[in-house]
Amino acid sequence: MMIDFTGRKAIVTGSTAGIGRAIAEGLARAGASVVINGRNAARVNAVVREMQLAFPRSEIVGVTADLATAEGAEALFAQAPDADILVNNVGTAHMREYHGIEDIAKIPDEDWLSLFQLNVMSGVRASRHYLPQMVAKGWGRMVFVSSESAVNIPKELLDYGVTKTAQLAVSRGLAEAVAGSGVTVNAILPGPTRSEALGSLMAQQAEAQGITQQAAEQAFLTSLRPTSLIQRFATTDEVANMVVYICSDQASATTGAALRVDGGVVRFVA
Known part of the structure; x- marks a missing residue:
């Protein structure tokens, strides 16, 4: 199978490290021009330089923007107004241990709201901007990087799990909304990576x-x-490989799906 993104423009949010960086590299390796995004300008610029050297035939640019805010989203849209591929990858978790229900009771509103703004609303805002353009062109790929925690809610990371479940709902709803348009919307569920x-x-x-x-x-x-x-x-490249495939022309019949890259952690047959 030869995947070729020549002439396609991809935006990968939260792509200065980890899974996002691996996805950006995978798309660039297949010929896409790629927009790197992060909150730290120095890191964004460093990754852009490294990827320009590694993938000289692909256009690599950077946009420094905090996508947890509406203002950061607007900054991204101003500097990267259009895209053929959008990977909503940016996200985080508040790491904590679980000793009992009192730990859940102590999670403050600020933690719930900050995670929702970054993990969910960043993708909502980006979808609102880029998805109508994809539909107008008759081709597009949108991917939400969720987690197996979306269906295997961790008690120690309850707020994180809830945001990852919300991403699945947004992804499926958008796929339904663009049915028959030539645009696909999917989510992936990485496991421990x-x-x-x-x-x-x-x-x-x-x-x-x-x-x-x-x-x-x-x-x-x-x-x-x-x-x-x-x-x-799993390695970040193993997760990225799934994203590269579902962004390709070869995956045109895959949409509205939540695709597991979880190492078999989730115990159900589907």
């Missing part, structure tokens, strides 16, 4: 416990995701 955020957490735990990072990851899986079938963390 050696991304910048989770990878750094595992490295910190490994150092604190005097063990290897691989051992820390195995302990995480044993205690929190024992149903993993691959019995390891």
Whole structure:
């Protein structure tokens, strides 16, 4: 299968590291011009330079904008007004331990609202801007990077899980709205992945416990995701490969789907 995005413009939000960076690289490798996005100008500029060297035949530009705010979204739209491919990847979680219901009761409104603004509203605002253009052209690809936590809600990250479930609803609703237009809208559900955020957490735990990072990851899986079938963390490239495929012409019959890249963590047949 040859995937070719020559002539296509892609925007990947939150793409200076982790899964977003791997997705941006995968799209550029297949010929797309790519807009890199992040909140830190120095990081955005550094990634743009690195990717320009790695993919000299693809146009790589950067937009520094905080997509947790309406103002940041408008800054993105002003600098990157159109796109053929939009990957709503930006997101975060408030990492915490769970010792009982009192921990859930202590989650402040600010945590709930800040996660919703970044994890959900960033994609809503971007979709509102770019999706009508895709429909008008008769071709487009939109992807929401959700999580297996959307269907396997973690008690220690309840607020995060709720936002990831919301992304699935937005994704499916938009797919329904553009039925028959030539535009596809899908979501992916990564499982535990050696991304910048989770990878750094595992490295910190490994150092604190005097063990290897691989051992820390195995302990995480044993205690929190024992149903993993691959019995390891996924790599960011493994997640990105799914996104690159569903953005391709070859995936034109795949839309309205929530596609798992979770290593088999979620125990259902679908």
